[in-house]
Amino acid sequence: DDQKADYKARIKALLKARDAVLVAHYYTDPEIQALAEETGGCVSDSLEMARFGKEHPAKTLIVAGVKFMGETAKILSPEKTVLMPTLEATCSLDLGCPAEEFSAFCDAHPDHTVVVYANTSAAVKARADWVVTSSIALEIVEHLDSEGKKILWAPDKHLGGYINKKTGADMLLWQSACIVHDEFKTRALKDMKALYPDAAVLVHPESPASIVEMADAVGSTSQLIKAAQTLPNKRLIVATDRGIFYKMQQLCPDKEFVEAPTAGDGATCRSCAHCPWMAMNGLKAIYESLSAEQLQPHEIHVDPALADKAMVPLNRMLDFAA
Numbered sequence: 001d002d003q004k005a006d007y008k009a010r011i012k013a014l015l016k017a018r019d020a021v022l023v024a025h026y027y028t029d030p031e032i033q034a035l036a037e038e039t040g041g042c043v044s045d046s047l048e049m050a051r052f053g054k055e056h057p058a059k060t061l062i063v064a065g066v067k068f069m070g071e072t073a074k075i076l077s078p079e080k081t082v083l084m085p086t087l088e089a090t091c092s093l094d095l096g097c098p099a100e101e102f103s104a105f106c107d108a109h110p111d112h113t114v115v116v117y118a119n120t121s122a123a124v125k126a127r128a129d130w131v132v133t134s135s136i137a138l139e140i141v142e143h144l145d146s147e148g149k150k151i152l153w154a155p156d157k158h159l160g161g162y163i164n165k166k167t168g169a170d171m172l173l174w175q176s177a178c179i180v181h182d183e184f185k186t187r188a189l190k191d192m193k194a195l196y197p198d199a200a201v202l203v204h205p206e207s208p209a210s211i212v213e214m215a216d217a218v219g220s221t222s223q224l225i226k227a228a229q230t231l232p233n234k235r236l237i238v239a240t241d242r243g244i245f246y247k248m249q250q251l252c253p254d255k256e257f258v259e260a261p262t263a264g265d266g267a268t269c270r271s272c273a274h275c276p277w278m279a280m281n282g283l284k285a286i287y288e289s290l291s292a293e294q295l296q297p298h299e300i301h302v303d304p305a306l307a308d309k310a311m312v313p314l315n316r317m318l319d320f321a322a
């Protein structure tokens with residue numbers, strides 16, 4: 001509508017005026033992903049968001065996603081201004097892994113290599129030997145296992161359990177979960193598969209093991225998008241945030257995408273197939289963060305001492321993935 005078009009036009013002008021670029025995750029609303037595409041920004045998974053932000057020459061990054069993505073951008077580019085539509089957009093995995101408790105867990109297992117998921121605070125990353133995202137976690141753990149390393153993994157128990165099963169590595173797992181992926185229901189997915197016997201099932205590995213077991217493809221958001229393109233099936237059942245349908249449908253206009261079942265809908269369940277924190281990234285909030293005289297309510301700051309430490313395992317991941 002008119003108001004949206006108005007916000008978009010203003011955002012485009014502000015991006016130019018501020019020498020800023022929009023870096024968006026696949027789970028944000030379709031209009032934000034489209035805007036990032038139109039303005040030469042990026043829409044991608046958390047690994048590519050990190051790389052794009054680091055390598056892009058713009059002075060300012062506006063990160064549409066959740067807080068750990070903004071912090072990662074700032075850690076990798078301390079000289080850039082990093083803005084977010086709202087600093088309230090967190091992640092249940094980040095919340096489920098407080099730095100002090102995590103540090104005590106590491107202290108209790110000094111002989112373990114510490115591998116943390118990108119969905120964590122800067123303070124938790126600062127304590128890690130490696131940061132991983134779901135795109136590269138399996139390869140990095142395989143590599144560490146081949147060197148005979150014992151691994152302390154945090155925070156996602158489902159992703160950790162999946163990697164543990166795949167690699168057979170010696171892993172100690174922190175026990176947090178993503179509130180969105182934890183909601184996919186096994187029995188209902190079985191029923192849906194029976195209803196659509198021709199469909200392939202795509203699953204993000206933050207989902208419970210019983211859901212992963214039913215998958216034809218398991219992977220990060222970008223890997224699931226690739227699977228949607230390469231699998232021959234015309235119908236795909238997707239167990240991840242529904243924001244991903246924008247890119248899947250754009251790349252596969254002739255295919256049909258069906259949301260994997262959760263117990264409720266948007267009205268009864270705050271986190272059913274859509275992350276409530278990703279949903280905070282509206283056009284209005286992006287406009288406000290770019291137009292604000294005072295950047296404080298939108299600007300990401302990371303304690304420089306923590307950032308210096310967290311940069312090491314983050315760059316280790318980017319170098320490994322290169």
Ligand code: 13P
Nearest residue numbers: 045046047133134220221
């Ligand atoms: P990806 O790295 O697969 O984009 O996942 C990020 C995330 O938060 C998934 O819930």
Ligand code: SF4
Nearest residue numbers: 066091092178180275
């Ligand atoms: Fe965190 Fe889950 Fe939201 Fe991803 S979908 S940002 S893991 S709460």
